[in-house]
Amino acid sequence: KLSIKNSINKMKTDTLSSVDWAGTTYQWSEDVTRVLKDVYKIDSFRPKQLAAINSTLSGQHAIVVMPTGAGKSLCYQLPALVKPGLTVVVSPLISLMEDQIRSLTNRNIPAKLMSNTSTKEETSEALNTLKDKNTKIKLLYVTPERFAKSKRFMSNLQACYAAGRLQRIAIDEVHCCSQWGHDFRPDYKYLGILTQMFPNTPLLGLTATATASVLTDVQKILNIPGCLVIKSTFNRPNLFYKILEKPTSQEECLTILEKLLKGRYRGESGIIYTNSIKDAEDIAGGLRKRGLKVGCYHANLEAAVRSQVHTKWHEKYYQAIVATIAFGMGIDKPDVRFVIHHTISKSMENYYQESGRAGRDGLRAECVTLYRMQDIFKVSTMVFSSVGNLEHLYGMVKYCLNGSLCRRLIIAEHFDENWGSADCNKMCDVCSTSNTSEKNINVRLYCKTLGSIIENAEKQDVKLTAQKLLDAWFLKGPVNLRHKGKEPTISRGLGEDIIAFLLLGSYLVEDFHYTAYSTISYIKNGPNMDAVQDDSFELTMPVRKYTSFDLQTPPPNDYKPIVALEQVDESVDDSKSKKRKHDDNSKSKSK
Ligand code: ADP
Ligand code: MG
Ligand code: ZN
Numbered sequence: 001k002l003s004i005k006n007s008i009n010k011m012k013t014d015t016l017s018s019v020d021w022a023g024t025t026y027q028w029s030e031d032v033t034r035v036l037k038d039v040y041k042i043d044s045f046r047p048k049q050l051a052a053i054n055s056t057l058s059g060q061h062a063i064v065v066m067p068t069g070a071g072k073s074l075c076y077q078l079p080a081l082v083k084p085g086l087t088v089v090v091s092p093l094i095s096l097m098e099d100q101i102r103s104l105t106n107r108n109i110p111a112k113l114m115s116n117t118s119t120k121e122e123t124s125e126a127l128n129t130l131k132d133k134n135t136k137i138k139l140l141y142v143t144p145e146r147f148a149k150s151k152r153f154m155s156n157l158q159a160c161y162a163a164g165r166l167q168r169i170a171i172d173e174v175h176c177c178s179q180w181g182h183d184f185r186p187d188y189k190y191l192g193i194l195t196q197m198f199p200n201t202p203l204l205g206l207t208a209t210a211t212a213s214v215l216t217d218v219q220k221i222l223n224i225p226g227c228l229v230i231k232s233t234f235n236r237p238n239l240f241y242k243i244l245e246k247p248t249s250q251e252e253c254l255t256i257l258e259k260l261l262k263g264r265y266r267g268e269s270g271i272i273y274t275n276s277i278k279d280a281e282d283i284a285g286g287l288r289k290r291g292l293k294v295g296c297y298h299a300n301l302e303a304a305v306r307s308q309v310h311t312k313w314h315e316k317y318y319q320a321i322v323a324t325i326a327f328g329m330g331i332d333k334p335d336v337r338f339v340i341h342h343t344i345s346k347s348m349e350n351y352y353q354e355s356g357r358a359g360r361d362g363l364r365a366e367c368v369t370l371y372r373m374q375d376i377f378k379v380s381t382m383v384f385s386s387v388g389n390l391e392h393l394y395g396m397v398k399y400c401l402n403g404s405l406c407r408r409l410i411i412a413e414h415f416d417e418n419w420g421s422a423d424c425n426k427m428c429d430v431c432s433t434s435n436t437s438e439k440n441i442n443v444r445l446y447c448k449t450l451g452s453i454i455e456n457a458e459k460q461d462v463k464l465t466a467q468k469l470l471d472a473w474f475l476k477g478p479v480n481l482r483h484k485g486k487e488p489t490i491s492r493g494l495g496e497d498i499i500a501f502l503l504l505g506s507y508l509v510e511d512f513h514y515t516a517y518s519t520i521s522y523i524k525n526g527p528n529m530d531a532v533q534d535d536s537f538e539l540t541m542p543v544r545k546y547t548s549f550d551l552q553t554p555p556p557n558d559y560k561p562i563v564a565l566e567q568v569d570e571s572v573d574d575s576k577s578k579k580r581k582h583d584d585n586s587k588s589k590s591k
Contacts, residue, residue: 009226016226020051021050022054023054026058028082032054032082049075057083060228062230063204063219067232068353068356068360069334077139081109081138086130086165089142090170091172092329098113099330109139112129112139114126130156144190148187172206174218175218177191177217181209183329209349210234233419234415238359238363238364240367240427242428243371244368245546254290258287258292261294263552269313269320269333270320270337271327271338271357271358272339272340272341273324273341274322275375275382276324277324280322281296284296296321298324325350338365338366338368339354340368340370346383347392351399364557373496377510380512381512394504397500398504401501429547430547433547440540441541442539447529450469450499450508454469463511465522474488506526507529507539509523511524
């Protein structure tokens with residue numbers, strides 16, 4: 001039954017997306033152009049904006065998927081001005097709503113917001129706009145819990161609908177509906193009633209999350225299965241992607257960050273993401289001791305402090321904010337020139353969102369990730385308990401371990417898109433280095449050795465962390481655990497890469513244990529370990545090098561935007577076959 005339903009939805013999606021929504025001969029087309037020029041002072045639409053606007057003005061339910069900064073707000077703001085009536089905008093954060101109201105007010109567009117910090121007067125004013133047929137207000141911003149928790153709001157909204165004035169309901173950050181997304185908000189699930197209560201009002205969801213499973217889930221929750229999905233490409237051509245070797249000690253990390261902030265990124269604004277509150281505080285403190293002006297941002301700070309930090313960064317008093325991922329949604333600083341990850345993100349999706357806060361002005365910006373094997377376990381021990389999380393983390397590790405493919409290609413794979421080095425324009429560390437001659441090594445024997453070290457330890461009732469495993473392999477640490485053969489002739493760094501590579505291929509697996517204070521990841525032999533016993537089996541791993549990176553000198557400022565290639569296919573249903581041309585060479589060649 002489910003598959004019939006799914007294929008009906010897919011047919012729906014296919015039919016809808018075969019329409020060219022970007023036409024200019026609709027009855028409202030002239031008004032659309034006029035508002036764009038007169039109110040927004042913008043000459044042309046960005047990819048897919050017009051399609052989104054036309055589809056929603058046609059009364060279609062639609063979900064717009066565009067990267068952060070691509071201009072999703074225009075897709076519901078502009079239609080609101082073209083037709084009579086009121087657009088209700090659901091938004092998850094008060095700060096996001098305030099930003100929107102500010103920018104609308106600057107353009108003389110009458111808009112209001114209603115949140116739980118609004119005063120009584122503000123709230124009744126907002127509620128009245130729902131009933132008042134003569135109101136000038138075109139957009140009303142509300143938080144999702146209004147739909148569940150405020151009877152007065154709902155009855156006024158019904159009145160608005162009954163009077164034929166509920167033009168559209170826009171749901172910003174619509175991925176918040178789905179538990180599979182990275183930002184689940186329980187209140188969003190109340191929005192499922194909207195299509196029943198207001199059957200003639202089109203919904204317009206907007207998000208930067210493009211994962212097919214999340215989008216399908218969102219359609220289900222909102223009761224709009226198979227609705228039109230309008231998706232623009234996720235390539236951010238102005239972002240330079242770079243992996244940097246992470247030193248073992250915090251002091252050395254601080255030195256790298258200091259050099260970057262005083263050298264390469266002198267006078268520029270940026271974000272440094274860390275994976276814990278403690279790291280955020282330590283690194284912010286360390287950098288301040290070295291004379292840098294940086295703010296610290298995490299969930300344990302009071303709202304007032306957080307907002308102060310944000311402001312000081314906006315005003316360039318702080319050069320950088322050292323933050324946990326609590327510093328996220330709603331950052332609309334256009335000239336963020338660098339986003340440094342002190343620790344890897346927990347998934348490619350997260351990495352894309354976090355690094356994507358750089359370069360929203362379209363000028364060159366850099367996304368630098370400090371990587372070392374040890375950090376895999378720093379993250380895995382935090383996320384392993386939910387299904388799928390480890391797989392997501394390994395996607396991020398794969399991005400870091402890669403030394404031969406364009407980094408964009410790996411990001412594209414995540415979005416089911418198909419970009420190659422032509423879309424990169426030498427804007428990643430792999431494409432910009434001339435000497436990328438890839439060396440492959442057969443790691444079968446290394447794998448076998450590691451397997452035997454683990455077995456030997458198990459016999460003695462000892463569990464090995466990756467670090468201990470590495471030690472035993474390189475004949476360090478307790479003698480009884482050490483490998484009986486010769487010390488490997490490879491570098492320890494390559495040894496670390498091999499262990500990570502074997503984890504990605506399930507030759508090794510992580511085994512989590514709780515202690516009173518923390519969770520520890522031990523390494524066990526995985527389901528694929530048996531395969532390496534066969535002498536003829538080749539387990540090929542590409543060896544990567546860290547490319548050089550000048551920490552002291554500002555990057556070249558000769559960046560010229562290339563025209564981003566547009567996505568052709570708009571359906572959510574991931575008919576992967578046609579988009580996976582690059583797959584053959586991007587999957588690790590393990591079998
Ligand atoms: P998103 O919600 O997709 O992250 P926003 O709607 O906040 O992005 O828009 C980001 C910026 O892009 C805003 O400053 C907006 O004014 C600008 N913008 C949107 N559309 C266009 C356009 N067609 N041309 C130029 N600038 C645009
Ligand atoms: Mg937005
Ligand atoms: Zn590249």
